[in-house]
Amino acid sequence: MDKLLKLLQENARFSNERLAAMLGTTEQDVAERIEKYEKEGIIKGYQVLVNYDKLRPEHVTAIIELKVTPKRNLGFEEIARTIMMYDEVESVYLMSGGYDLSVRVTAKDFKDVAMFVSHRLAILDSVLSTATHFILSRYKENGVIMYDEPEDERGVTLL
Amino acid sequence: MTPVDYDSILSKKAKDIKPSGIRRYFDVANEMEGVISLGIGEPDFKTPWVIRKAGMDSLAQGKTQYSANSGLADLRVEITNYMARRFGLVYHPQDEVVVTVGGSEAIDICIRTVLDNGDEVLIPEPCFVCYAPIVTLSGGKAVAIPTKAENKFRLTAQELREKITDRTKLLILPYPNNPTGAVMRREDLEEIAAVLREHNILVLSDEIYAELTYNGRHVSIASLPGMRERCVVINGFSKAYAMTGWRLGFAAGPAPIIQQMLKIHQYAIMCAPTTSQYAAIQALKNCDDDIQMMVDEYNIRRRFLVDGFRRMGLSCFEPEGAFYVFPSIKSTGLSSDEFCEQLLHAQRVAVIPGTAFGASGEGHVRVSYAYSLKHLDEALKRIQRFIESLTPVKAGKTASHVL
Numbered sequence: 001m002d003k004l005l006k007l008l009q010e011n012a013r014f015s016n017e018r019l020a021a022m023l024g025t026t027e028q029d030v031a032e033r034i035e036k037y038e039k040e041g042i043i044k045g046y047q048v049l050v051n052y053d054k055l056r057p058e059h060v061t062a063i064i065e066l067k068v069t070p071k072r073n074l075g076f077e078e079i080a081r082t083i084m085m086y087d088e089v090e091s092v093y094l095m096s097g098g099y100d101l102s103v104r105v106t107a108k109d110f111k112d113v114a115m116f117v118s119h120r121l122a123i124l125d126s127v128l129s130t131a132t133h134f135i136l137s138r139y140k141e142n143g144v145i146m147y148d149e150p151e152d153e154r155g156v157t158l159l
Numbered sequence: 160m161t162p163v164d165y166d167s168i169l170s171k172k173a174k175d176i177k178p179s180g181i182r183r184y185f186d187v188a189n190e191m192e193g194v195i196s197l198g199i200g201e202p203d204f205k206t207p208w209v210i211r212k213a214g215m216d217s218l219a220q221g222k223t224q225y226s227a228n229s230g231l232a233d234l235r236v237e238i239t240n241y242m243a244r245r246f247g248l249v250y251h252p253q254d255e256v257v258v259t260v261g262g263s264e265a266i267d268i269c270i271r272t273v274l275d276n277g278d279e280v281l282i283p284e285p286c287f288v289c290y291a292p293i294v295t296l297s298g299g300k301a302v303a304i305p306t307k308a309e310n311k312f313r314l315t316a317q318e319l320r321e322k323i324t325d326r327t328k329l330l331i332l333p334y335p336n337n338p339t340g341a342v343m344r345r346e347d348l349e350e351i352a353a354v355l356r357e358h359n360i361l362v363l364s365d366e367i368y369a370e371l372t373y374n375g376r377h378v379s380i381a382s383l384p385g386m387r388e389r390c391v392v393i394n395g396f397s398k399a400y401a402m403t404g405w406r407l408g409f410a411a412g413p414a415p416i417i418q419q420m421l422k423i424h425q426y427a428i429m430c431a432p433t434t435s436q437y438a439a440i441q442a443l444k445n446c447d448d449d450i451q452m453m454v455d456e457y458n459i460r461r462r463f464l465v466d467g468f469r470r471m472g473l474s475c476f477e478p479e480g481a482f483y484v485f486p487s488i489k490s491t492g493l494s495s496d497e498f499c500e501q502l503l504h505a506q507r508v509a510v511i512p513g514t515a516f517g518a519s520g521e522g523h524v525r526v527s528y529a530y531s532l533k534h535l536d537e538a539l540k541r542i543q544r545f546i547e548s549l550t551p552v553k554a555g556k557t558a559s560h561v562l
Contacts, residue, residue: 003455003459007459010532011532011533018463018466021462021463021465021466021467022459022460022462022463022466023459023462024462152196152199152203154199154201154203155199
């Protein structure tokens with residue numbers, strides 16, 4: 001991947017000035033490249049990475065596996081579009097393998113997730129079955145280590 | 160019973176070695192809460208997985224014996240392949256390579272192999288701290304050649320020529336350089352080589368940072384015409400492959416020198432750690448891409464720091480190798496020691512005074528970028544606050560420029 005994208009993925013708040021220095025180019029070049037990425041839809045937005053494990057009041061996240069019957073002509077698209085409209089849905093993926101759609105949901109507690117699955121998902125026509133997996137602990141999210149990093153054990157050397 | 164009189168038992172040579180000047184400073188730093196260190200001189204990357212796996216596999220297979228004194232035959236072959244592939248240097252694996260316990264041991268046995276009492280060794284400074292003490296222990300005399308910031312800390316032919324005497328036997332060439340990050344380009348090396356060809360002087364070329372260069376590939380002085388026979392090239396796995404703890408390096412050079420070094424190595428060490436040697440074979444065979452990945456990452460951090468220091472108004476020579484920047488702190492009016500001491504107490508950032516690497520390091524500090532960008536970013540912010548607190552009037556200007 002392009003180094004600029006990688007740096008932005010690591011920290012989207014780096015200023016263009018800083019990015020230009022790190023990449024050995026001009027600020028204008030960085031600005032132009034970012035604009036191009038945005039126009040092409042390669043950069044879709046800039047978000048904050050929240051560590052839900054530390055957020056109070058607590059939140060729960062679940063990954064729900066769905067088996068669905070694809071609609072004639074529309075495939076999986078229609079059902080995916082329906083599901084992604086709900087605010088509590090963070091991501092929807094079409095999967096290969098043992099099930100069809102993977103849906104990630106964050107809500108305020110277990111009951112909320114359970115209600116969402118039974119009242120919103122299970123009732124949909126084409127949904128054949130659901131399997132809900134709750135996330136118990138977050139170790140790494142989008143490439144960022146979420147727990148407190150271990151202490152640097154390297155000693156000072158003049159080597 | 161007669162009490163032991165340590166003073167009369169201990170050798171004068173050992174007692175005369177000065178303990179590292181920064182020990183006390185880092186003892187203080189370690190006691191303080193919330194200190195950010197930029198003092199470390201080893202990679203923050205882990206050894207690439209395939210290399211670690213190769214070490215583990217060799218243990219699982221019970222390969223726990225000594226190896227040949229000069230190192231595993233397969234490893235020596237891979238080392239010569241590597242030297243040819245990366246630096247255009249051709250050596251015979253049978254008698255021109257010795258595998259050592261880190262580059263450090265190679266430096267030690269090379270110096271011991273060359274020196275008789277009173278022989279002189281030329282050492283460009285600022286530099287890594289081990290050369291002079293080893294020279295002294297070997298009965299030689301360390302002769303510093305101070306290099307200058309205006310020459311980008313490169314050794315010049317004139318500086319070299321001025322220090323050569325009838326007793327000069329060895330020139331240490333520590334490039335890419337710790338602590339300055341300086342490199343010697345081909346044209347710089349050619350001038351040095353021209354001087355050396357007129358003398359009977361050997362070169363110990365310490366190329367441990369050879370893979371970590373940012374403006375073109377490293378050039379070894381041994382690759383210049385007529386220089387191979389005058390050079391012992393020392394390299395290792397610590398910096399290129401992030402393998403510091405494995406303690407593995409090597410020396411390559413003409414057989415008449417390497418064979419003498421091998422005798423000392425044999426009696427002092429026997430052989431380098433076998434597990435590390437098996438891991439190193441894997442490193443040389445399959446890890447050129449891992450080196451590139453680390454170099455790209457270091458390069459981003461290097462530019463980040465140089466840019467950051469210049470923004471603070473510190474003049475900062477652009478380092479082209481290793482993983483250190485060596486900004487000048489002269490504009491603060493403080494000495495290197497004072498700067499480091501005050502920065503530590505005021506903002507809890509630990510950097511190393513340039514004087515730890517020789518008197519010519521005065522006016523500079525060494526900052527390592529073997530750290531994550533996040534870590535470096537926080538450290539720069541603190542250093543910026545420190546600089547502003549020193550020069551309130553001037554800082555007003557810099558601050559608005561930064562934000």
